[in-house]
Amino acid sequence: MHLFLRKLFAEFLGTFWLVFGGCGSALISAGFPQLGIGFTGVSLAFGLTVLTGAYAFGPVSGGHFNPAVSLGLATAGRFSWKELGPYWLVQLLGATAAAFVLLKICEGNIDFSLANGFAANGYDEHSPNGYALQSAFLVEVVLTAFFLLVILGATESRAAAGFAPIAIGLALTLIHLVDIPVTNASVNPARSTSQALFVGGWALQQLWLFWAAPLLGGLLGGLIHRFALADKD
DSSP: OOHHHHHHHHHHHHHHHHHHHHHHIIIIITTOTTTOOHHHHHHHHHHHHHHHHHHHHHHHHOOOOSHHHHHHHHHTTSSOGGGHHHHHHHHHHHHHHHHHHHHHHHTTSTTOOGGGOTTOOOOGGGSTTOOOHHHHHHHHHHHHHHHHHHHHHHTSTTSOTTOHHHHHHHHHHHHHHHHHHHHSOOSOHHHHHHHHHHHOHHHHHTTTHHHHHHHHHHHHHHHHIIIIISOOO
């Protein structure tokens, strides 16, 4: 297989894994009676998906699994701008494929209904704890920016080799611990789009925020690292 196609396929698989594992934990395990994993478990699940995915697929594609990460890396000069569009496309396809598989699994439960949200992201009345639009926008920008700073710092040549996926996975866990009550935690437009496509209605109407805020955060993180933190030697 051509090298670039291998990279795209790895991104597809990694994004599938992130959405399937992260959103799957929220849909299947978070509220299970007595044994539910709760917010903490879902946060850890998202962190574990990016950690394991980075080790499995990162050597091929770089392990972005997120349009905001790809944008931030390009802004920081660590990723080719000409590859950004294809990466976004396969990330969206991978996320949507995972959401579709999760839908088919969840439909096997008699109590399942898309009206319960299907782990979609939202604000105002669709925020898990009733946070307004401005709160949702701000938290998504800040958390995505710092996510990029962790990714870029952990993958610098001067950083300890082989440990980057651990730092990145723990950062995503922390992000979800903060953000689940606010927006159900996005910081990833592909993850948000995949769930919104099946929920429709309000989820699609609010989806703009979960593109605009993470992309702005990714852009800011990339710029801060490039001009203030990058190794210039």
